[in-house]
Amino acid sequence: xxxxxxAGAVGTTALNVVSYLDMALRGRPESDVPQETVDKxxxxxxxxxxxxxxxxxxxxxxxxxxxxxxxxxxxVAFALYANDRRQPLPVAAGVLGxxxxxxxxxxxxxxxxxxxxxxxRSDWLSDIVPHLAYGLTxxxxxxxxxxxxxxx
Numbered sequence: 001x002x003x004x005x006x007a008g009a010v011g012t013t014a015l016n017v018v019s020y021l022d023m024a025l026r027g028r029p030e031s032d033v034p035q036e037t038v039d040k041x042x043x044x045x046x047x048x049x050x051x052x053x054x055x056x057x058x059x060x061x062x063x064x065x066x067x068x069x070x071x072x073x074x075x076v077a078f079a080l081y082a083n084d085r086r087q088p089l090p091v092a093a094g095v096l097g098x099x100x101x102x103x104x105x106x107x108x109x110x111x112x113x114x115x116x117x118x119x120x121r122s123d124w125l126s127d128i129v130p131h132l133a134y135g136l137t138x139x140x141x142x143x144x145x146x147x148x149x150x151x152x
Contacts (some may be wrong), residue, residue: 001079003145008075011096011138012068018133022126033113034063040111041066070107074100075138086146089139096142097135101127 023030038059042049049055078096087095105127108114119127 001076003142004075004077004079004082005072006075006145007078007096007138007141008072009068010141011075011100011134012071014137015071015100015130015134016064016067018130019126022129028126033108034067035059036113037066037108037111038062040113067104070103071100071134071138074103075142078138078142082142084146086143087139089136089143092139092142093132093135095135096138097131097133100134101131104131 022028038049049058074096077099078092081095082092105114105116109116116124
């Protein structure tokens with residue numbers, strides 16, 4: 001499971017790099033969905049985030065941490081699925097990338113923060129490409145951490 005957590009963390013780092021690169025290249029703003037997610041979850045848990053700058057700073061810190069948590073959890077879930085075996089890279093990348101994208105988009109839909117049915121093509125690209133990067137890097141990391149089969 002530790003290798004799954006490592007693969008998930010590497011994948012999440014790749015997702016963030018691709019997202020920030022997209023923001024830099026296209027000049028688009030960062031999403032406020034992570035901070036809105038923090039607000040919703042804090043409300044459900046009856047947690048007071050404070051007010052003013054303190055609240056804003058907590059939202060800025062907790063939003064990305066939720067993303068890392070999801071990415072790492074997906075890596076651990078993949079480790080349980082893979083049963084400690086190497087996986088074909090395209091299959092593993094698809095399972096990991098689509099799995100994290102489904103978890104993320106499903107969560108924000110369930111929380112009422114967004115409705116993917118209303119997204120434009122550019123919105124979908126901004127979502128799919130980073131999740132593809134997650135899947136590829138997490139899968140490659142998982143396979144790299146597995147010992148090759150004997151006889152190869």
